[in-house]
Amino acid sequence: MNSAKRLPLFTALLLLIVLTTAQAAEPIFKTVQVTNRVYALVGELTQRSPHNLGNNMTCGFIITDDGVVVVDSGGSADGAKMILQAIRAVTNQPVRWVINTGGQDHRWFGNDYFQRVTGAKVIASESGVLDMKARGLQQFQAATKYLAERFAGTVLAYPDITFSKRYRLAVSGVDIELIESGGAHTPADLLVWLPKEKLVFSGDIVFTDRLLGIRPGTGLKWISALTYLRDELHPVTIIPGHGNVATLDKAMRDSLGYLTLLREGAALAFKNGAFDPVEASQQIDQSAYSDLLNYGDTQFRSNNAIHMAEEVFVGVK
Template sequence: MSFEFQKVTNQVYAYIGPLTNRTPENLGLNNNIGLVITTKGAVLIDSGAGIPSAKTLEAAVKKITDKPIVGVINTGSQDHRWLGNGYFKDKGAKIYALNHTVETQQDMGAGLVEKMTKVSDIFANTQPVVSSKPFEGNQATFTIGETQFELKYFGDAHFPGDAVLWLPKQKVLFSGDLIYVDRMLGVHPFSNVASWQQAFHKAESIPAKYIIAGHGQVADWDLARKDTGDYLDKLVKVMALASEEMMGVDDVVADNADWPEFKHLKHYDSWHKKILSRTFLQFEEAM
């Protein structure tokens, strides 16, 4: 398959990964990755699922610019967001992340490498490497070259510690896994759907012209609401009421198996019921 960055706006590019699951062919790059060209050098937004995907991203960057990769900014803790950090750090890049994100990376790193090794043994030599000086608090503003970046944490979402990256001058939001378009959200047992919904609505205050979601095409707020915000809103509303009424999980899933407004999303048929079940159990446990 082809690994290419597409232009979003001036000096900002995005690799749009396939909507499929991880495979040896896609090197775990079934997510979106950002690229910003600064006066100092190239900056990657997330670094891939390990050394093989990091090398592939590096080659794709070289098709856009001759500048070195001087920075990697992590928006999250899922494997394909950061397990390429070590490769770029060894080449001199600085790793940027919020401490919220780094704490989860440290907790999950070894398990994520093991998971990627099951996708392909080419990931076996990957070592989890986190930012050595993560930013404390919920927000950090910094510059690389003459480009201003703002990392923001609005609440736990797909993974604990998920963050977004805002480029105020370019009006570009790299949402990480706070926003998905074109495909279903990934809800794990450790995801926090109630917090995710709140975080999404907090992020809506950002006046983004371009949204590079965690997965799917480059979007705007209308599409982000349609594919992520509306689904989160319905999940929270339905599951909060069902847990208050002490319904059983099987009945809740059966009653809500058909949400036609979301059937256009990739993986709806295989993931929707699982998401319903996991979300209900979260609300039931919180009662």
């Protein structure tokens, strides 16, 4: 083969290397400074993928006088590494603590990385650990499929510190309180509450900008958790579990408003004679939320309506 014939092949290979490198270097988080001490890391609103390393969520970190507190450790070892890189772009303070806001994979699959690399202590609720142990293997197997080779090196590691109900983190410079919700998107979602800043990391209790997903038996508890957040804490700023940093009004509209629409729609359908949850779900008009990502997935919307109608049906029988 002469040099003229080799050139196109060489050029193509070089271009492939450049594109692959560029994609690997592309940040998977948008770093948002919320206060002088609090940062949100806003991930993709799409599903888990090799590109986002399982970090299709919003997490963040708090800079205290004693070190950095990370809120959620990521969906893989590589995902945790990306979180640490985002932190290092802002501060060189040591990472001292990691909070898991629930038992969903991207809330805790990076625990092992942070424990090994930074020596951080991981904190979660007792109910959160139970959820991790109940669903961890299933989620691990699913992530292996979703993330392929980008999941390599991920090891399940449980929290070092657990609590029940409420926990005040002993740090200087910021008041941080962890509050169990009683269950929302998952059985053990918790709130990370900064009372002086009137700011909350909500974990999977709040979704903004995308339609939330209701699992069987979770809808009414989720409404209770959001009502508590609104009426008892009165936060000004919410860093959600999915989506962009939001005001209380925006967060309640995208999450509580949607859940309430489904609950009231199902109740009305049964009042009007719907025979079962499936029939009731078909009578619920969700078009008020057509602006949210995932709305176009009719099966996703249908599942949400059916799961809520099943809970409402139990109450009207």
